[in-house]
Amino acid sequence: REPIQVTFKLRLCRERPFFGPGTVQLLQLIDETESVRLACQRMGVSYSKGWKMISVMEEELGECIVLR
Numbered sequence: 001r002e003p004i005q006v007t008f009k010l011r012l013c014r015e016r017p018f019f020g021p022g023t024v025q026l027l028q029l030i031d032e033t034e035s036v037r038l039a040c041q042r043m044g045v046s047y048s049k050g051w052k053m054i055s056v057m058e059e060e061l062g063e064c065i066v067l068r
Helices: 020-034 036-043 047-061
Strands: 015-021
Touching: 015 020, 015 047, 020 036, 020 047, 036 047
Parallel strands: none
Antiparallel strands: none
16 A cells, blocks of 8 residues: 655735746746746646736735746
């Protein structure tokens, strides 16, 4: 029998959720590809959806996360 493992998903919220597994994946892919467009393609989300995720995160944190 396989040992029991503990897993969980973390979401950060203020007025609205702004950080979770999808955001983590997007940021990792942006770091890897150095491109929001390529990161969105690899995730299978639209470019506008990717920027919306980034914008919400930046608004809620009050910080720039992705350099333009």
